[in-house]
């Protein structure tokens with residue numbers, strides 16, 4: 001049994017979480033006999049535990065003829081843990097993930113709207129220290145950041161970043177400063193990519209090999225997952241579907257384009273459409289509540305956002321032929337009131353060959369970003 005085979009098995013368990021010996025063989029490319037030997041040694045040493053049997057992942061993956069479910073193997077949670085951190089417009093949210101992919105506690109810090117990078121650094125350090133000094137915490141292996149920022153050599157805000165949010169973000173290399181202060185590796189990724197990774201591991205995207213995620217939030221973002229891997233593109237810019245034009249003669253977008261999806265399907269667009277609402281312009285929460293209670297204007301605003309989203313989703317179906325479109329972000333809290341119009345719009349607009357796609361709502365809500373950021377870090381730290 002080689003050290004290389006052991007490292008590959010451990011690395012696969014870190015990246016993908018608990019799996020059967022058969023899946024471990026498939027993911028590592030190692031012969032089943034090698035996997036059997038490697039895992040026996042890892043179980044004997046306590047580095048890996050058997051944690052029950054595999055649950056079906058849905059008809060597309062399980063299917064007939066795949067045999068009986070196997071025993072799941074997971075890395076020992078005591079090997080360490082990572083903290084995933086997501087930056088919202090006025091808060092920082094963190095969540096712990098252990099080496100065995102067990103989801104630990106979380107915490108939130110409220111900050112002023114459009115906070116700067118220095119505040120982000122302080123709040124992150126505060127949250128990480130709070131979570132990692134709790135009783136029973138395993139050693140900290142790394143920190144992952146989910147950012148609504150373009151990623152370059154440093155963190156460079158894209159032109160879509162509101163002016164107020166630029167405060168110090170160009171100058172401060174947040175991952176490097178955190179890594180220096182905490183003494184652990186720090187990774188960063190786009191927030192939609194992080195959400196896609198989390199929905200793939202624990203949420204609504206578990207049954208799918210290929211899907212597109214659309215995040216309908218203050219901004220509109222997205223992610224492309226092919227063969228259960230997030231495809232970020234050459235410079236990390238893949239998935240910016242919020243700036244695909246829905247109507248080239250439509251309203252100006254903050255990116256400088258016209259009629260982008262974001263000006264129809266972002267939270268500000270939905271709230272803006274409801275300035276005529278008899279009760280005055282509602283909050284995002286009130287829109288979801290109103291729609292659920294049958295308020296016709298709230299429902300119409302969500303339907304319009306869903307239909308615009310469906311136009312872009314149909315285009316994505318024709319480009320990529322995914323198994324599913326996964327909706328996340330604040331507007332996805334509307335559930336079927338949003339997903340239904342997206343599905344209808346896709347089936348009307350995409351080629352029949354590509355219109356057979358599941359349109360589902362993410363299952364992890366606000367935890368998707370922090371958990372996906374944590375998972376990326378866990379996959380990247382040395383075994």
Ligand SMILES: [Zn+2]
Pocket residue numbers: 242243244253254255256257258260262
């Ligand atoms: Zn735009």
